[in-house]
Amino acid sequence: MAETVNESLTSVFDDPERQSLMAKLKYRFKGSLRTISPTIWACLWISSIEKLRSIVTTASQEDGIEDLLLRFGGVVASRLVQNWTQRTRRTSNSGNHSGSASGLHTPTSVRSTDGRSADERSKAVRRDEGRCLVTKAGAYNQVAHIYPYCLGARFTGVSRDMFWSSLSLFWTKDQIKSWKDVILGEKGTGNCVNLVTLSATAHVYWGKALFALKPISLSEDKRTLEVGFYWLRQFSHASWVDPLFRAEHFFPRSCVGNDLRLFDCKTGREICSGDTIVLK
Structure with missing residues (x-):
């Protein structure tokens, strides 16, 4: 029987505990919101829940916010996203x-x-x-x-x-x-x-993070993997973001702007978010 992944790409935003922890973190930061970079925002939302609990606990302690700001600054300085997208x-x-x-x-x-x-x-x-x-x-x-x-x-x-x-x-x-x-x-x-x-073309789009592939199911013999294709919405650069920010329409249907599209060369059909691709 195939192993199935039922969670959607945005399921972390619907997790009640994660929502509660992020709300507590926002409250603790109060006037320091502008120090939450998009990189930190993304990492917090997809982090392990154990680590997020630990971060919120740290924020509740004396000098905890200063400690977190220092550590968050280190993450930004490490060029985490820049290194990944090269x-x-x-x-x-x-x-x-x-x-x-x-x-x-x-x-x-x-x-x-x-x-x-x-x-x-x-x-x-x-x-x-x-x-x-x-x-x-x-x-x-x-x-x-x-x-x-x-x-x-x-x-x-x-x-x-x-x-x-x-x-x-x-x-x-x-x-x-x-x-x-x-x-x-x-x-x-x-x-x-x-x-x-x-x-x-797909290679260039992949390198520019214009689309993502989400594992759906793996066959019992581990030889066949089904993945979902998703276009990724492109955002203008921001120096800070509200911890509770949730973008709408993360996944454009078939185009990420500038008429950037992909087509199935066998059928001529336009490739859209949610399409299933079988890897063997």
């Missing part, structure tokens, strides 16, 4: 815009000029049958990373330490360890399981 690198280093995989009869690119494993990339292309997982385009595709390549084993030094330390404010040690075990393992971000085949 999915694409300089064109001169990407080496994935043309060419064919050795032994594969497809113009889908798998070249690796920066030392990454071409074998793992070839495996990903074969697994995806050379087609873009979103548009089903059958050629001239690219291999993209799910977890950003730039945050893999080569992400070292102070920046790396600040990144992982920032996560520890919002998620438990066990959660972070499980992520590290997968991401920083022997094959790291270059592992086939962290690679997907996308059309050039």
